[in-house]
Amino acid sequence: MGDLDHRQLGVDLYNATWDLLGRDDRSAEEDDAMLARAYASFHHWGQVAGVRPENVGRGHWLCSRVHAVLGHADAAAHHAARYVAIARAGDVADWDLAAALEASARAAGVGGDFDAAERFEAEERFEAEARQVCADVSDAEDREVVEADLATLPRRP
Template sequence: MTDDERQLAVDLFNGVWGLLERDDRTVEDDDRMIHMAHASRYHWGEVGEAVNRSRGEWQCSRVYAVLGRGEPALHHALRGLAICREHDIADWDLAFAFEALARAYGVRGETDKARENKERALAVAIADDEDRELLLKDLATVPA
């Protein structure tokens, strides 16, 4: 069951990305996206490691931010950062935890906190240049 559950977590996570990238999402698609993100995070909690849980929280935060729902976006961003800190997760996962915080604060209209967390994200050492470019690209879309 563990392999099946792991695959389900992956498929749900990837399915959320498919919905996030669509410009023509319906209200039903948005609901599905929320439920899929939470389901993926749940399954990672059962079969994954701390880094998978942190990424799941990040994805939940992103979904809520895209939908303009600042409070749950902030909640999940804070959870993702807490998991990173609790398990000494660094590199791009830590940078994206700060990116999620910046985005959530931006959605909430808290521009000072959004800028502060963008700066924190930029200060994180990221070993891979492509990962750093992904971070810079995402940070450029943070409302601040």
């Protein structure tokens, strides 16, 4: 596998995942392909020599987002928590923690257990912290991306 350009494969698969994420008319087979693409992107980024923590974290974010879209709350929460841990450890861009917390809030909301106090409090806490961290993001475009994601979080019915 030494001849593979893992970085390029990771990028291409990340973008291919978004091609499916952006559609609301996916078939079950396309949902499967979307999940496979997210994990394949994550895998290939992990094979890049000198991969940076933010690349690993963002791979977790993509897997979390796909699982959230598919309604897999536990898997979404797992990957979001991994991204939070990576972002809190530092050596990432200033918007990574906000994005990781957004993923955690989304995973909590997808769980749909809004009557369980700890779940609802977790969603609110993650969202509030994400908004606070997002306010400190230096690049306006990065801040807008995270704020747009926060605006699409699942809400109590």
